[in-house]
Amino acid sequence: MAYLRQVSKPSGRRLVCLLLSASPASSRSFHSAGGGSARGEEVGWTAEWGLGHYCYSRQAGKDDGVDLSQFPTERIRNFSIIAHIDHGKSTLADRLLELTGTIKKGHGQPQYLDKLQVERERGITVKAQTATMFYKHKPSGISAGETHRVNDFLLNLIDTPGHVDFSYEVSRSLAACQGALLVVDAAQGVQAQTVANFYLAFEFNLTIIPVINKIDQPTADPDRVKAQLKSLFDLDPNDALLTSAKTGQGLEHVLPAVIERIPSPPGKSASPLRMLLLDSYYDEYKGVICHVAVIASAATGQVYEIFDVGIMHPELTPTGVLFSGQVGYVVSGMRSTKEARVGDTLHHARSSVEPLPGFKPAKHMVFSGLYPADGSDFDALNAAIEKLTCNDASVSVTKETSTALGIGFRCGFLGLLHMDVFHQRLEQEYGAHVISTVPTVPYIFEYSDGSKVNVQNPASLSSNPGKRVVACWEPSVIATIIIPSEYVGAVITLCSERRGEQLEYSFIDSQRVLMKYRLPLREIVVDFYDQLKSITSGYASFDYEDEEYQASDLVKLDVLLNGQPVDAMATIVHSLKAQRIGRELVEKLRKVIDRQMFEITIQAAIGSKVVARETLSAMRKNVLAKCYGGDITRKKKLLEKQKEGKKRMKRVGSVDIPQEAFHELLKVS
Numbered sequence: 001m002a003y004l005r006q007v008s009k010p011s012g013r014r015l016v017c018l019l020l021s022a023s024p025a026s027s028r029s030f031h032s033a034g035g036g037s038a039r040g041e042e043v044g045w046t047a048e049w050g051l052g053h054y055c056y057s058r059q060a061g062k063d064d065g066v067d068l069s070q071f072p073t074e075r076i077r078n079f080s081i082i083a084h085i086d087h088g089k090s091t092l093a094d095r096l097l098e099l100t101g102t103i104k105k106g107h108g109q110p111q112y113l114d115k116l117q118v119e120r121e122r123g124i125t126v127k128a129q130t131a132t133m134f135y136k137h138k139p140s141g142i143s144a145g146e147t148h149r150v151n152d153f154l155l156n157l158i159d160t161p162g163h164v165d166f167s168y169e170v171s172r173s174l175a176a177c178q179g180a181l182l183v184v185d186a187a188q189g190v191q192a193q194t195v196a197n198f199y200l201a202f203e204f205n206l207t208i209i210p211v212i213n214k215i216d217q218p219t220a221d222p223d224r225v226k227a228q229l230k231s232l233f234d235l236d237p238n239d240a241l242l243t244s245a246k247t248g249q250g251l252e253h254v255l256p257a258v259i260e261r262i263p264s265p266p267g268k269s270a271s272p273l274r275m276l277l278l279d280s281y282y283d284e285y286k287g288v289i290c291h292v293a294v295i296a297s298a299a300t301g302q303v304y305e306i307f308d309v310g311i312m313h314p315e316l317t318p319t320g321v322l323f324s325g326q327v328g329y330v331v332s333g334m335r336s337t338k339e340a341r342v343g344d345t346l347h348h349a350r351s352s353v354e355p356l357p358g359f360k361p362a363k364h365m366v367f368s369g370l371y372p373a374d375g376s377d378f379d380a381l382n383a384a385i386e387k388l389t390c391n392d393a394s395v396s397v398t399k400e401t402s403t404a405l406g407i408g409f410r411c412g413f414l415g416l417l418h419m420d421v422f423h424q425r426l427e428q429e430y431g432a433h434v435i436s437t438v439p440t441v442p443y444i445f446e447y448s449d450g451s452k453v454n455v456q457n458p459a460s461l462s463s464n465p466g467k468r469v470v471a472c473w474e475p476s477v478i479a480t481i482i483i484p485s486e487y488v489g490a491v492i493t494l495c496s497e498r499r500g501e502q503l504e505y506s507f508i509d510s511q512r513v514l515m516k517y518r519l520p521l522r523e524i525v526v527d528f529y530d531q532l533k534s535i536t537s538g539y540a541s542f543d544y545e546d547e548e549y550q551a552s553d554l555v556k557l558d559v560l561l562n563g564q565p566v567d568a569m570a571t572i573v574h575s576l577k578a579q580r581i582g583r584e585l586v587e588k589l590r591k592v593i594d595r596q597m598f599e600i601t602i603q604a605a606i607g608s609k610v611v612a613r614e615t616l617s618a619m620r621k622n623v624l625a626k627c628y629g630g631d632i633t634r635k636k637k638l639l640e641k642q643k644e645g646k647k648r649m650k651r652v653g654s655v656d657i658p659q660e661a662f663h664e665l666l667k668v669s
């Protein structure tokens with residue numbers, strides 16, 4: 001059970017309080033220290049208890065200039081923008097924010113909602129972002145005298161990522177919406193993530209408004225796209241809006257369509273308050289900030305600790321209140337980011353509510369070890385990961401120890417791009433320097449003693465002869481590939497090299513083919529998409545969903561440096577590919593490891609059988625160069641030191657391995 005209590009404003013870096021979650025999984029209680037009503041205290045609660053059905057921190061509207069009380073649910077619309085990567089979601093979001101005056105035209109920062117440095121650098125959206133807009137809607141066909149029919153609407157827009165690795169973000173966003181703008185590039189037409197995102201929105205029962213964007217392009221063919229939308233999704237071609245987010249053409253029809261076609265959010269004033277925790281992040285000064293959707297509310301009690309609620313307009317804008325159906329943020333006294341569990345249900349302390357369905361747990365496709373580049377930075381890395389996972393709930397984190405790298409973490413990601421972005425954010429937002437180990441997909445192994453284990457770290461595979469591996473399974477995916485028909489042959493060859501099984505082959509129009517393949521996840525996770533793009537001159541689009549595990553013939557491939565296995569470099573591969581991968585691994589390592597004062601042998605081995613070997617010769621550093629002949633004692637000392645250096649390195653089996661070496665290993669598949 002959780003409580004809401006009003007307390008004084010936070011000062012300095014103190015963590016601020018929040019409206020708390022109380023899912024069945026969390027039985028932590030947050031009692032009011034003082035108890036009783038907090039009415040009229042420092043932040044001035046004068047709203048009448050029990051009358052509203054909302055979440056508030058202080059008197060609605062008065063302090064903050066934005067009065068949400070004039071927006072009953074009938075005048076609220078919550079919608080997402082979904083699309084294949086690069087079809088123009090963020091640009092369209094910019095234009096809508098400008099059109100409603102939420103941001104200034106020519107604000108000088110394209111893709112306004114792509115706020116992270118990593119998003120700006122890579123030109124992709126990785127985090128869904130919410131913005132609230134106010135819009136005066138004039139129903140079509142009203143006469144000049146009917147001004148009473150012109151109403152202000154509150155529109156919550158959620159811009160979502162397009163890349164398959166971030167579809168978890170998309171599904172969370174859709175849970176807070178009643179409708180979605182399905183944006184399709186007028187020249188490229190329907191692509192793999194258009195299909196995936198359409199079905200996500202369809203599963204959530206959302207009203208889908210097709211938006212054919214980029215109609216300004218010379219190769220735009222909106223009629224072809226309309227036909228695809230009809231044949232693939234049974235969407236009425238007459239419902240499609242034609243826009244150019246670049247020139248502004250057609251944009252005036254978008255918000256009226258949102259208002260007229262998308263239903264208002266449900267919100268029963270008699271029900272107790274329930275808020276779905278959509279997202280959260282850690283603010284240095286305010287502590288944990290949660291993005292929430294108010295589903296229904298009843299101000300029945302006084303014991304939540306809450307400092308501030310508001311909307312993203314487009315930045316944090318305090319409103320003092322959030323009503324049923326609205327999407328906003330809550331600043332509270334959560335002490336730890338772990339308490340802000342995305343998908344949780346937040347509610348008033350004194351009402352007992354059924355938790356909302358929440359979200360499906362994220363399915364981790366790739367695991368990798370993360371270690372501080374400098375072992376002594378473990379605590380700093382720990383703190384950075386904790387804060388970042390507050391904003392990226394889809395990453396799983398457990399502690400692990402590696403003989404090569406010390407104490408670190410085993411993290412689960414939704415894909416390699418997700419893993420990359422997580423690293424980059426750790427470095428850019430928290431200044432953490434990390435070494436990551438070779439990523440692996442999660443396998444299942446059965447041992448001769450009958451036990452079955454889920455292996456997320458190849459190093460953990462038993463080498464005990466009494467516990468032999470008797471069977472193994474690897475995860476597979478169903479991949480959707482859309483390509484112009486002239487590339488079919490090349491794509492079929494690539495998929496069979498990757499152990500794929502064709503499941504479907506159909507034309508989506510006269511020039512484009514949609515193929516479905518069952519593929520082992522291991523085969524697509526590293527460079528499949530790059531290969532696919534390169535053999536189709538960039539025209540292929542690709543998406544996948546996870547499938548069942550398939551029985552497979554897998555072996556553990558160890559990397560040995562000077563005879564010592566480096567646990568952080570072990571990998572699990574298909575037995576037929578083990579030798580080739582082993583050869584590529586050692587070759588790559590030879591190129592990236594610097595020559596050292598002693599010879600280094602680099603080997604790849606399956607059990608005790610070495611399948612590939614390279615030697616990196618010693619760098620014969622002339623330590624005597626500066627001893628101009630004379631001093632024999634000094635000469636001896638230096639030679640001893642060099643020998644000692646060699647011995648020490650060999651003795652501990654320690655070779656300086658640059659971070660780059662781990663990166664290079666990623667590229668071998």
Ligand SMILES: Nc1nc2c(ncn2[C@@H]2O[C@H](COP(=O)(O)OP(=O)(O)OP(=O)(O)O)[C@@H](O)[C@H]2O)c(=O)[nH]1
Binds near residue numbers: 163213244245
């Ligand atoms: N010609 C033209 N270009 C557009 C239009 N809309 C967007 N673009 C361009 O298309 C590119 C991708 O646009 P974004 O808005 O970043 O696409 P997105 O769908 O948000 O991309 P992700 O978030 O990475 O999935 C950018 O270079 C935009 O300037 C349009 O209507 N016409």
